Amino acid sequence: DAGITQSPRHKVTETGTPVTLRCHQTENHRYMYWYRQDPGHGLRLIHYSYGVKDTDKGEVSDGYSVSRSKTEDFLLTLESATSSQTSVYFCAINRQGANSPLHFGNGTRLTVT
Amino acid sequence: KNQVEQSPQSLIILEGKNCTLQCNYTVSPFSNLRWYKQDTGRGPVSLTIMTFSENTKSNGRYTATLDADTKQSSLHITASQLSDSASYICVVSPSNDYKLSFGAGTTVTVRA
Numbered sequence: 001d002a003g004i005t006q007s008p009r010h011k012v013t014e015t016g017t018p019v020t021l022r023c024h025q026t027e028n029h030r031y032m033y034w035y036r037q038d039p040g041h042g043l044r045l046i047h048y049s050y051g052v053k054d055t056d057k058g059e060v061s062d063g064y065s066v067s068r069s070k071t072e073d074f075l076l077t078l079e080s081a082t083s084s085q086t087s088v089y090f091c092a093i094n095r096q097g098a099n100s101p102l103h104f105g106n107g108t109r110l111t112v113t
Numbered sequence: 114k115n116q117v118e119q120s121p122q123s124l125i126i127l128e129g130k131n132c133t134l135q136c137n138y139t140v141s142p143f144s145n146l147r148w149y150k151q152d153t154g155r156g157p158v159s160l161t162i163m164t165f166s167e168n169t170k171s172n173g174r175y176t177a178t179l180d181a182d183t184k185q186s187s188l189h190i191t192a193s194q195l196s197d198s199a200s201y202i203c204v205v206s207p208s209n210d211y212k213l214s215f216g217a218g219t220t221v222t223v224r225a
Contacts, residue, residue, distance in 0.1 A: 004156075040217055041217055042117060042202070042204075042214070042215030042216050042217050042218070043157075043202070043215040044215070045212055045213070048211075058212065059212065090156050090157075092156070101147060101159035101162055102157075102159070102213075103156075103159075104156025104157050104158070105156050106154070106155050106156050107154075107155070107156055
């Protein structure tokens, strides 16, 4: 999606290693979200941010931390990756406020071996 | 338990045919219901958004309906095209919480 860039797009890592995923937006929006998507499940919220240094937990936040030191960047960190964190991770923003449709990046496919 | 259930899980249709996808939800109180389209390897893209007072919303060949009394929504695809092959996700927003409830999606395959 124009305006949202996720990096890397693909990553393979070993159990126990730290991993950081980056979401970058070019549109200066306040709300940013991290979701994970697994087969047979709906997208699940990991963490979200409502401004610089303002973040909160979602429904599946255990094992994840986030940081937002600049409006345009929202980082998701797996402190010690586990196989259960193998998933596709999506970043999203609200372009018109908290109740507007989400706009998603194209995802990061993470494999933990 | 997932508060948004979609059916069928997957379906195959011939190009030019119509199809209807179902979404049942238990989220309450309810603010709005959204349908997204997700192409393989891409993020979901919004198709429609309906508040509890709206019964139908169209976006080109996509028509969404909502029955807030029975807590059911449907997405109808008319005259399907190969580019309609994707996963379609129903998302419900509660009125008292920011957290959205996502269905697991219906995978549609359109064949020539």
